[in-house]
Amino acid sequence: MTKIIGIGEMAISNNCSDTIKTFALGSCLGITAYSPIRKVGGIIHIALPQPARMEDAIERHCYYASTGLPYFISQFSSQYGCLKNELVIRIFGGAESLRQNDTFNVG
8 A cells, every 4th residue: 555645744554565655855854764673664744843832733743843753753662562772764855945145055
């Protein structure tokens, strides 16, 4: 089964026939985690570092890194018995899409 992850969403699976993917990261972060021991993998599509108001995080906790990432990692443990130190984490995206004065931004 193919699972498409939108902004502020996440998915985790231990089914080797599942495909989890997201599109158009741009300035967003796509963070993947995989346990080679338990064969469990997932992705979260994060838009912002933290909410302006904590009420926003209650409704959309995966939208923010400060609330979504701890929740994402905790689901590996609670649903699949994964330990934090066995997870292989990769981070994608994070482009600087709102350029202001980048004249001296070399490299």
